[in-house]
Amino acid sequence: MLGRLNHVALAVPDLAAATATYRDTLGAQLSAPQALPEHGVTVVFVDVGNTKIELLEPLGEASPIAAFLEKNPSGGMHHVCYEVDDILAARDHLKASGARVLGDGNPKLGAHGKPVLFLHPKDFFGTLVELEQA
Amino acid sequence: MLGRLNHVALAVPDLAAATATYRDTLGAQLSAPQALPEHGVTVVFVDVGNTKIELLEPLGEASPIAAFLEKNPSGGMHHVCYEVDDILAARDHLKASGARVLGDGNPKLGAHGKPVLFLHPKDFFGTLVELEQA
Numbered sequence: 001m002l003g004r005l006n007h008v009a010l011a012v013p014d015l016a017a018a019t020a021t022y023r024d025t026l027g028a029q030l031s032a033p034q035a036l037p038e039h040g041v042t043v044v045f046v047d048v049g050n051t052k053i054e055l056l057e058p059l060g061e062a063s064p065i066a067a068f069l070e071k072n073p074s075g076g077m078h079h080v081c082y083e084v085d086d087i088l089a090a091r092d093h094l095k096a097s098g099a100r101v102l103g104d105g106n107p108k109l110g111a112h113g114k115p116v117l118f119l120h121p122k123d124f125f126g127t128l129v130e131l132e133q134a
Numbered sequence: 135m136l137g138r139l140n141h142v143a144l145a146v147p148d149l150a151a152a153t154a155t156y157r158d159t160l161g162a163q164l165s166a167p168q169a170l171p172e173h174g175v176t177v178v179f180v181d182v183g184n185t186k187i188e189l190l191e192p193l194g195e196a197s198p199i200a201a202f203l204e205k206n207p208s209g210g211m212h213h214v215c216y217e218v219d220d221i222l223a224a225r226d227h228l229k230a231s232g233a234r235v236l237g238d239g240n241p242k243l244g245a246h247g248k249p250v251l252f253l254h255p256k257d258f259f260g261t262l263v264e265l266e267q268a
Binding site: 001003005008010011012013018021022024025026028046048049050053072074075076077078093094097098099121122123125126127 | 135
């Protein structure tokens with residue numbers, strides 16, 4: 001079921017500063033910042049060739065990463081996203097295995113315009129897992 | 135400088151339980167566990183096609199992930215590892231940019247038998263970064 005790693009998401013308190021560090025200090029290839037108000041984040045994609053790193057900064061009052069940054073004011077590793085062929089089949093298999101799907105259990109459109117789900121980190125050893133239909 | 139993502143490392147308190155979850159619940163391809171006493175961990179590699187997930191369990195008294203698991207008893211995302219062509223050139227560039235290299239600043243042989251360095255998470259927005267000479 002588990003396909004390739006679509007991205008690793010890192011929450012940062014200051015996207016401009018993080019962008020400068022990844023570009024100038026680490027010599028990485030970066031996208032322009034994209035504001036995604038419907039997801040409560042502004043995102044910069046770091047292209048590392050085989051996958052992407054997503055740098056996420058909170059956007060708006062109800063950002064889903066605000067609480068994480070309150071606990072981790074410097075930022076930190078937020079989630080990993082794996083691709084799946086069929087997100088509804090994956091969801092049903094996971095629920096039958098006892099894993100908890102966050103929210104109402106229905107896929108939403110993610111940052112790439114594809115259906116995504118998030119799985120409860122307590123069911124995956126403290127790691128927040130996103131699934132995206134590739 | 136920054137090359138492809140070699141792996142994402144997830145620290146887990148119970149490697150057997152994590153292995154079962156990744157294999158049976160997530161349907162992933164896993165390696166057999168490898169004890170790496172010189173690194174203080176036992177590791178299982180999850181092959182996701184384009185990169186690897188490393189599941190790490192502490193091994194021995196002075197494991198480098200013991201303190202992390204004390205703070206995060208359920209486990210969690212521990213570090214990301216990027217490949218570089220020339221680790222000494224990368225180190226010198228990073229130090230000149232003000233980034234702190236952990237330990238004595240000299241590469242050690244990592245879990246894959248290749249030279250690795252770790253960079254201070256405070257210089258990378260809370261994310262522990264490993265560099266590996268590919």
